[in-house]
Amino acid sequence: EDQVTQSPEALRLQEGESSSLNCSYTVSGLRGLFWYRQDPGKGPEFLFTLYSAGEEKEKERLKATLTKKESFLHITAPKPEDSATYLCAVRNSNSGYALNFGKGTSLLVTP
């Protein structure tokens, strides 16, 4: 069965203090690893899709990387508006089209 584990559960950073969020996964036949951002009471917002080990994608202060067992979401010089819950999800060859989500990392960036 697919397993997606995100760590830490919560992270508090000062503005400008770079850090990384981790997503460890166990799937048979990865068909994509996804990162989403979710603000309280809102729907998840799509950020990145990674398909193969070694792949990297960037968007503003965020960079996502992928290895065979985990993915990292690096946040460089974060700002308070980066505060949100970041969700990782996987899609494997056996799950049809559904995404299997981790429980997320709640990020708070203070001024």
Place this chain on the structure above:
Amino acid sequence: DSGVTQTPKHLITATGQRVTLRCSPRSGDLSVYWYQQSLDQGLQFLIQYYNGEERAKGNILERFSAQQFPDLHSELNLSSLELGDSALYFCASSAGQFAYEQYFGPGTRLTVT
């Protein structure tokens, strides 16, 4: 704004009742997915429709059902509601049957009292 719309935004109802949640996908998207998000379980996949046909099922209860109409909007029907059904219900859409990126709507918050 993802382009996916959901109504209503909030719904408060009593145990044993039945409710219908509605979703309109992004323009041109043929696939619709329903997810449930609760504090303890996180985001859980319920069901997927593609161009009017059911394509995949997750841990959807027998009391729950869904359909996708010819205009591609979808409805999720929840019946015999229990306190534990209180959650956020999200609809997502993607361009095709095999499209990987899913775009989420703003959700419907269901409270069962």
